[in-house]
Amino acid sequence: MTQLAPRRIQYKQDSSLALHSSSANDESNLKARAGTISTPHGEIQTPIFMPVGTVGTVKGVLPRDLKEMGAQIILGNTYHLWIRPGTDVLNEVGGLRKWMAWDGPLLTDSGGFQVFSLSKIRKIKEEGVEFRSHLDGSKLFMSPEKSIEIQEAIASTIMMVLDICPALPAEKPQLQEAIDVSTRWAERCLKVRDPKAGALFGIVQGGLDRELRLQHMRTLSTMTAKDRNDVEHEFDGLALGGFSVGEKPSEMYPVLQDIVHHMPADKPRYLMGVGTPRDLLEGVSSGIDMFDCVLPSRNARNATLYTSNGTVRIRNLRYQKDTSPLDPKCSCYTCQNFSKSYLRHLHQCNELLAAVLSTIHNLAFFLQLMRDSRKAILENRFAAFRNECLEHWRLGEEVLKL
Amino acid sequence: MTQLAPRRIQYKQDSSLALHSSSANDESNLKARAGTISTPHGEIQTPIFMPVGTVGTVKGVLPRDLKEMGAQIILGNTYHLWIRPGTDVLNEVGGLRKWMAWDGPLLTDSGGFQVFSLSKIRKIKEEGVEFRSHLDGSKLFMSPEKSIEIQEAIASTIMMVLDICPALPAEKPQLQEAIDVSTRWAERCLKVRDPKAGALFGIVQGGLDRELRLQHMRTLSTMTAKDRNDVEHEFDGLALGGFSVGEKPSEMYPVLQDIVHHMPADKPRYLMGVGTPRDLLEGVSSGIDMFDCVLPSRNARNATLYTSNGTVRIRNLRYQKDTSPLDPKCSCYTCQNFSKSYLRHLHQCNELLAAVLSTIHNLAFFLQLMRDSRKAILENRFAAFRNECLEHWRLGEEVLKL
Numbered sequence: 002m003t004q005l006a007p008r009r010i011q012y013k014q015d016s017s018l019a020l021h022s023s024s025a026n027d028e029s030n031l032k033a034r035a036g037t038i039s040t041p042h043g044e045i046q047t048p049i050f051m052p053v054g055t056v057g058t059v060k061g062v063l064p065r066d067l068k069e070m071g072a073q074i075i076l077g078n079t080y081h082l083w084i085r086p087g088t089d090v091l092n093e094v095g096g097l098r099k100w101m102a103w104d105g106p107l108l109t110d111s112g113g114f115q116v117f118s119l120s121k122i123r124k125i126k127e128e129g130v131e132f133r134s135h136l137d138g139s140k141l142f143m144s145p146e147k148s149i150e151i152q153e154a155i156a157s158t159i160m161m162v163l164d165i166c167p168a169l170p171a172e173k174p175q176l177q178e179a180i181d182v183s184t185r186w187a188e189r190c191l192k193v194r195d196p197k198a199g200a201l202f203g204i205v206q207g208g209l210d211r212e213l214r215l216q217h218m219r220t221l222s223t224m225t226a227k228d229r230n231d232v233e234h235e236f237d238g239l240a241l242g243g244f245s246v247g248e249k250p251s252e253m254y255p256v257l258q259d260i261v262h263h264m265p266a267d268k269p270r271y272l273m274g275v276g277t278p279r280d281l282l283e284g285v286s287s288g289i290d291m292f293d294c295v296l297p298s299r300n301a302r303n304a305t306l307y308t309s310n311g312t313v314r315i316r317n318l319r320y321q322k323d324t325s326p327l328d329p330k331c332s333c334y335t336c337q338n339f340s341k342s343y344l345r346h347l348h349q350c351n352e353l354l355a356a357v358l359s360t361i362h363n364l365a366f367f368l369q370l371m372r373d374s375r376k377a378i379l380e381n382r383f384a385a386f387r388n389e390c391l392e393h394w395r396l397g398e399e400v401l402k403l
Numbered sequence: 404m405t406q407l408a409p410r411r412i413q414y415k416q417d418s419s420l421a422l423h424s425s426s427a428n429d430e431s432n433l434k435a436r437a438g439t440i441s442t443p444h445g446e447i448q449t450p451i452f453m454p455v456g457t458v459g460t461v462k463g464v465l466p467r468d469l470k471e472m473g474a475q476i477i478l479g480n481t482y483h484l485w486i487r488p489g490t491d492v493l494n495e496v497g498g499l500r501k502w503m504a505w506d507g508p509l510l511t512d513s514g515g516f517q518v519f520s521l522s523k524i525r526k527i528k529e530e531g532v533e534f535r536s537h538l539d540g541s542k543l544f545m546s547p548e549k550s551i552e553i554q555e556a557i558a559s560t561i562m563m564v565l566d567i568c569p570a571l572p573a574e575k576p577q578l579q580e581a582i583d584v585s586t587r588w589a590e591r592c593l594k595v596r597d598p599k600a601g602a603l604f605g606i607v608q609g610g611l612d613r614e615l616r617l618q619h620m621r622t623l624s625t626m627t628a629k630d631r632n633d634v635e636h637e638f639d640g641l642a643l644g645g646f647s648v649g650e651k652p653s654e655m656y657p658v659l660q661d662i663v664h665h666m667p668a669d670k671p672r673y674l675m676g677v678g679t680p681r682d683l684l685e686g687v688s689s690g691i692d693m694f695d696c697v698l699p700s701r702n703a704r705n706a707t708l709y710t711s712n713g714t715v716r717i718r719n720l721r722y723q724k725d726t727s728p729l730d731p732k733c734s735c736y737t738c739q740n741f742s743k744s745y746l747r748h749l750h751q752c753n754e755l756l757a758a759v760l761s762t763i764h765n766l767a768f769f770l771q772l773m774r775d776s777r778k779a780i781l782e783n784r785f786a787a788f789r790n791e792c793l794e795h796w797r798l799g800e801e802v803l804k805l
Binding site: 056057064065085093094095100101321334338340343347 | 460463466487488
């Protein structure tokens with residue numbers, strides 16, 4: 002008889018579902034949940050935002066600063082790490098975590114998103130994708146098996162299946178075709194993965210089409226694959242891909258509300274590549290556990306900073322002599338030690354510390370937002386918390402871009 | 404009767420001169436000294452290297468990382484801070500130390516060096532220098548009084564007089580003229596300084612001409628100026644300017660050996676803008692207490708790293724899979740956590756952390772070199788220590804540029 006292998010990571014819900022569904026207070030319609038993901042590299046308290054470390058570094062931030070701001074898991078990009086330094090180096094140095102001195106959990110995407118977004122010339126075949134390097138134009142081939150091979154060289158805690166992510170808007174037949182290929186690729190990933198390697202998440206596609214989303218979700222939820230020893234494996238978690246790829250946030254939110262609670266309750270739920278602070282709150286209220294996005298770090302480098310009173314474009318002349326901290330409510334190193342005036346000066350002079358201090362703050366803001374959300378969920382007041390945040394950001398001097 | 408004001412900072416020699424002059428061991432010809440400079444912002448143990456923070460930040464390094472690597476005093480550039488953010492902002496934010504969250508001592512140059520090195524078009528008058536901003540070409544005028552005004556807005560612990568620093572080689576009349584103007588400017592600085600502001604150092608010019616150097620040194624050593632209350636002030640320390648401006652290191656060393664020990668023994672001796680690790684050892688052996696240079700930080704950004712075995716050009720392919728630390732003898736954050744392989748990768752990808760981690764290491768190396776020198780002086784074995792270092796660097800895989 003076939004045996005189902007234990008999952009590589011475990012999810013446990015910490016918030017009480019009963020409270021949510023039975024009480025008549027403002028939580029009654031909310032699907033938000035707080036949980037704990039146990040991994041071989043440490044525990045993750047959800048909901049969580051994962052800082053993005055594209056080529057093996059969260060741009061400008063030292064691992065010890067990541068720890069200090071409360072980062073529990075970070076992300077690496079398979080495509081970028083494949084191009085540089087490549088799998089032979091990654092194997093030689095014992096994987097990315099050791100190499101970059103990050104001892105916590107690490108998640109890697111499949112590389113698919115970058116293949117589709119960075120490469121103008123590409124050819125999708127059943128076997129995989131043929132494309133050209135964004136660095137030197139050399140011909141490359143990415144397949145489900147290749148993606149897993151690279152992610153195993155990276156030695157990540159959580160790996161993602163290779164999928165096809167169509168830009169939105171997209172027609173139903175196009176979405177359906179992406180789902181069909183992605184499903185076959187997902188199965189190949191599940192099959193080829195070394196059972197001793199990291200956990201593996203499936204990725205649900207389907208654009209804004211609820212029916213397609215639920216159908217693909219069911220397919221992946223029940224998917225298993227046998228390894229060489231006849232042991233059956235399932236996915237350790239499920240992700241939603243194909244959001245934040247051209248649609249309006251207001252189009253995404255209702256879809257999330259309708260589909261996320263149908264995802265397996267006993268596995269982590271990850272919304273890929275999303276998003277703004279508001280996106281995070283809306284995602285959490287739908288039942289999402291994990292987020293990642295380059296927004297806080299990229300915007301930090303562009304002098305756009307998130308605060309509890311809305312966004313601040315720190316190059317503005319109004320901050321030239323402003324000796325107050327960026328966000329008086331923030332406990333990050335930047336806000337504890339420096340003024341808006343100094344941060345503005347650093348950006349005006351294009352100093353390295355402009356990026357460093359701004360990234361520390363923006364990431365700390367996103368992480369704190371998730372910690373506050375978790376606390377609110379556990380105290381059964383998340384809807385009130387969310388509304389309060391949105392109100393503050395709206396009233397702020399400069400309104401957050403949604 | 405005129406009263407001589409107490410100095411703003413005090414120098415105390417910690418090493419025993421007697422040992423140096425009387426013993427027959429390898430120290431007999433050395434003039435190296437270890438001391439302590441007491442300032443209102445903390446003590447400095449000499450000899451010391453001062454990391455350069457050009458526009459109010461040591462590029463890429465957080466103040467807490469400077470503390471961790473043992474930086475005791477840092478340097479700011481008056482010219483750059485005058486251009487950006489300007490004195491009105493500096494006055495508003497309460498000076499540079501508070502603004503940049505550096506609570507230790509701070510030294511500022513006079514701005515003269517940048518006026519002469521960055522501005523192609525300039526006109527030297529008795530009153531001061533007329534020149535154009537390197538940023539926008541606007542017309543600016545720097546005088547001794549203006550330099551002190553800016554440095555007082557910066558609120559530095561140690562200020563420098565405005566001087567004229569001729570590029571080498573230079574003819575004697577040209578050197579003499581620079582000395583004459585510099586002397587009159589030095590007196591104006593001493594006179595105009597607020598007695599409650601920072602300490603003030605005189606700057607000795609004279610190129611490679613020993614006679615001129617000694618003559619200018621005597622002039623500045625005995626110079627006093629009265630403030631409004633008829634209290635007389637002298638310089639709190641003396642610096643050697645006009646080195647590392649075109650001459651060979653081998654031309655500088657014998658001049659240092661001949662002149663430094665004639666500088667006042669009870670005041671700090673500062674060799675401006677110097678230099679390489681070897682320059683530092685030669686300077687220390689002449690009796691210099693303080694050094695500053697952009698070399699370690701600038702080279703860090705250019706992937707040239709200093710180690711106990713010589714310089715390492717970290718982009719070299721040989722380090723691609725090298726999992727050993729950059730310098731096994733170094734206790735800095737970079738060497739304790741990362742491999743040559745990872746550092747090479749960061750530089751190859753032009754990542755922000757390449758500059759951050761490399762600067763942390765290079766500065767830590769220079770600071771450790773000075774700590775080791777101090778220890779060797781106190782243990783009366785500096786000549787042996789110096790020769791050992793030079794031998795190691797010579798034998799290293801890649802020889803240090805001298």
